[in-house]
Amino acid sequence: METVAVFVYIFLFLSTLLSCYPFVRKRRREAKRVSKLPPGSMGWPYVGETLQMYSQDPNVFFAAKEKRYGEIFKSRILGYPSVMLASPEAAKFVLVTHAHLFKPTYPRGKEKMIGPSALFFHQGHYHTHLRKLVKISLAPQTIKKLIPDIEAIAISSLESWVANNGQVINTYNEMKKFSFDVGILSIFGHLDGSHREKLKKNYLTVNKGYNSFPTNIPGTAYHKALLARKRLSKIVSEIICQRKEKRIVEKDLLGYLLNFKDEKGQILTEDQIADNIIGVLFAAQDTTASVLTWILKYLQDNQKLLEAVKAEQKVIYESYTAGGKRSLTWADTKNMPLTYRLILESLRMASIISFTFREAVVDVEYKGYLIPKGWKVMPLFRNIHHNPEFFSDPKKFDPSRFEVAPKPNTFMPFGNGVHTCPGNELSKLEILILIHHLLTNFRWEVVGSQSGIQYGPFPVPQQGLPARFWKESKSSTSTKPD
Numbered sequence: 001m002e003t004v005a006v007f008v009y010i011f012l013f014l015s016t017l018l019s020c021y022p023f024v025r026k027r028r029r030e031a032k033r034v035s036k037l038p039p040g041s042m043g044w045p046y047v048g049e050t051l052q053m054y055s056q057d058p059n060v061f062f063a064a065k066e067k068r069y070g071e072i073f074k075s076r077i078l079g080y081p082s083v084m085l086a087s088p089e090a091a092k093f094v095l096v097t098h099a100h101l102f103k104p105t106y107p108r109g110k111e112k113m114i115g116p117s118a119l120f121f122h123q124g125h126y127h128t129h130l131r132k133l134v135k136i137s138l139a140p141q142t143i144k145k146l147i148p149d150i151e152a153i154a155i156s157s158l159e160s161w162v163a164n165n166g167q168v169i170n171t172y173n174e175m176k177k178f179s180f181d182v183g184i185l186s187i188f189g190h191l192d193g194s195h196r197e198k199l200k201k202n203y204l205t206v207n208k209g210y211n212s213f214p215t216n217i218p219g220t221a222y223h224k225a226l227l228a229r230k231r232l233s234k235i236v237s238e239i240i241c242q243r244k245e246k247r248i249v250e251k252d253l254l255g256y257l258l259n260f261k262d263e264k265g266q267i268l269t270e271d272q273i274a275d276n277i278i279g280v281l282f283a284a285q286d287t288t289a290s291v292l293t294w295i296l297k298y299l300q301d302n303q304k305l306l307e308a309v310k311a312e313q314k315v316i317y318e319s320y321t322a323g324g325k326r327s328l329t330w331a332d333t334k335n336m337p338l339t340y341r342l343i344l345e346s347l348r349m350a351s352i353i354s355f356t357f358r359e360a361v362v363d364v365e366y367k368g369y370l371i372p373k374g375w376k377v378m379p380l381f382r383n384i385h386h387n388p389e390f391f392s393d394p395k396k397f398d399p400s401r402f403e404v405a406p407k408p409n410t411f412m413p414f415g416n417g418v419h420t421c422p423g424n425e426l427s428k429l430e431i432l433i434l435i436h437h438l439l440t441n442f443r444w445e446v447v448g449s450q451s452g453i454q455y456g457p458f459p460v461p462q463q464g465l466p467a468r469f470w471k472e473s474k475s476s477t478s479t480k481p482d
Contacts, residue, residue, distance in 0.1 A: 010380040038083055038369045040065065040073035048076020057453060058381050059354060062086070066383055072369055078107055083369075084355075088390070088409035091379040093366060094358055095417035096409075101360035102377055104419055109214030109222070112280055113206060113229060115275025120419060125262075127418070130276060133260055134422045137253040138186060138357040143426050146185060147433065151327050153181045154434040158442050161469040168447050171296060172464035173288035183284040186423075187277055188239065189252040199234050202228040203281060210282075233274040233282035241268060253280065280423065287352050288427045290458045292434060294350040295342065297461045299399050300446045305342070305399070310439045312338045317440040324364045333432045341399035343431055349397055350384035352458050356415060381412050444469045 043049035053061045062084065065073050080392040085091060094102050103123050108115075111121055119130035124337075136142065157178045161169055184196055191199075209225020216223050240258065249255060257273045268276075299306040301452070316332050355378045364371040371377060386394040390410040391401060414421035421427075438444070444467050452462040 027433070036369060037372075038072045038074045039069040040075050040084075042074065042076045042081065046076075048079070048186055049082075050077055050079070051469060053077060058455065059351075059386075059459075062380050062383055063386075066380075072367065077378075079378070080376045081372075081408065082378055083317075083371050084378045084380055084388075085366075086380045086383040086399060088384055090366065091381070091384065091408045091416060092103065093421070094377055094379050094417065095356075095412075098364070099417050099419075101361055103357040103361050105357050105376065107214075108299075110210065111208050113225060114279050115233075115271070117269075117272040117275035118279030119276055120279060120283070129260065131418070131422060133256045134253065134276070134280065137251075137256050138426050140330075140425055142251065143429055147330060147333070148327050148430070149185055149190075150182055150430050150433050151437070153178060153185065154430070154437050157181075158437060158469065159435070159471075162442065162471050166468055166470075168466050168468055170464035171467050172289055172293045172460045175292040176285055177360050178434065179285045179288040179292070179430065180281070182288075182426070183281050186284075187253045187280060189250045189254075191239070195235060195239055199232065200421050202231045202235065203278075206232065206278075207282075207285075229278070232278055233271065236274040237270050240273065253277065267384055283421060284423055284427070286458050288430065290352045290460050291343070291346055291350065292429070292431055293460050293465050294352075295346045295431070295435065296444065296467070297344055297347070297446070297465055298342075300444075302397065306439075309339055309342055309435070311334060313436050313439045316436065328436060329435060333429060336432055336436075338399065339435055340428075341402040342435075343428060344402045344411075344413075345399040348385045348391065348411060350459055351385045351413070353413065353415065354382040354459070355380045356419075379412075380474060381415075384410055384412070395451055441472055442469055443472055 041049065043052065049061075065075070065084065066086045071090060072085055074081065074083050076082065084095060100123070104120055106121065111118075114121075118369070119127055119134065122130070157174065161174060180200065184191060184199065186437070188195075202428065205228035206225045209221040209223075209228075212221040212225070214222050216226065243250075243254070243258065249259075254277065257268055257276060260268055297310065299423050313336070316328075316335060320326075320328065320332060358377040358379075360371045360375050360377055364372050385391065387410075388394050390407055409416065414424040414427075447468060449468040453459050454462055454464075
């Protein structure tokens with residue numbers, strides 16, 4: 001009987017094993033499939049394909065990769081193994097539906113330059129709290145009160161461009177000054193001139209070193225930037241001390257940061273406040289300045305569109321000046337449909353933010369491919385914005401395409417998901433205001449043939465779009481210099 005029992009047990013064991021075999025084979029096939037990396041080339045050891053990417057237009061590099069390998073491919077960029085994703089579904093997967101699997105990340109040298117506590121380096125409760133504060137300070141009900149001050153900055157900027165009769169200016173550099181002043185206004189309100197100038201001087205030094213090679217050797221741009229970054233923290237600390245001494249309560253970003261307490265009663269340290277202020281300045285300046293520069297380039301290249309946008313702005317100008325007003329209102333800025341579509345198409349065409357960096361916090365499977373833990377993940381916004389499947393004739397500049405809303409996840413000029421740029425409304429508002437005053441009171445001409453693109457790191461027209469500006473008289477007769 002014992003022998004029979006043994007045979008019965010063996011039979012049952014083998015039967016169970018055989019019945020499980022198809023399932024085991026399936027799991028093995030799945031494991032084998034999941035372990036498959038996306039197609040692509042990793043290039044040279046450590047540097048990977050960084051040189052290939054930056055020795056040409058990066059957008060050509062990514063477009064060629066997508067054409068060869070498809071919407072998901074691998075490479076090694078800036079020393080990091082990376083997976084590039086070039087479809088709306090993939091961007092949504094990384095930035096929205098599975099955002100918890102991918103943390104925001106930047107090269108270490110850049111994180112150090114901005115500050116480790118800046119909100120866009122974080123996830124979780126800290127990020128949620130900080131993002132809420134920034135969003136409140138830059139919400140429509142807040143920034144609409146800034147319109148007169150933004151107008152004053154815009155008019156002052158335009159006047160300075162025509163002050164030296166006929167002098168050629170670097171449009172991009174001047175737009176950076178304009179957007180920096182608007183950023184200071186949104187963060188600090190009406191800041192005294194001494195602190196404003198010290199902030200500007202040291203921020204420019206930091207900005208120059210931000211994209212330099214991160215070597216901390218005295219005399220290098222990076223080393224100078226690190227020293228200037230320390231001075232920026234000290235200046236912010238002085239401003240905070242001044243506010244506390246005078247018991248100043250302002251509803252600007254600094255005010256919201258100073259008054260914050262979490263559910264445990266914890267407040268933000270001065271280092272955390274400084275990191276987030278500098279982070280907002282970085283996010284606000286170069287991108288907005290790039291878009292404004294491209295708008296002038298696109299209008300210069302399309303005189304029919306320029307006249308149409310100018311006509312729209314003239315109607316608004318005449319409506320509020322006829323009523324005795326001397327400035328724009330929030331309602332006026334919402335009554336510029338063609339100008340708004342011009343901005344959207346400029347954002348699509350130029351794709352200032354060509355991609356964003358994330359890092360897989362665990363092994364992730366996407367469409368049968370493995371994205372290993374620790375690898376960088378880069379949704380390619382420009383590839384999506386220039387895909388003819390979503391935007392017909394994508395190389396043609398055509399604001400009318402935005403008369404119909406684009407398909408979901410195909411247009412992401414400010415990112416997507418919980419890390420969408422919280423300052424996008426302020427950026428669009430300052431662009432509308434400057435364009436309004438430029439087209440109603442000033443004129444410009446681009447000097448030379450500017451057909452190329454330069455990267456620093458954001459794409460701008462060659463040489464920053466050299467141009468001359470002049471003021472137009474009230475009789476509509478140009479005062480253009482000879």
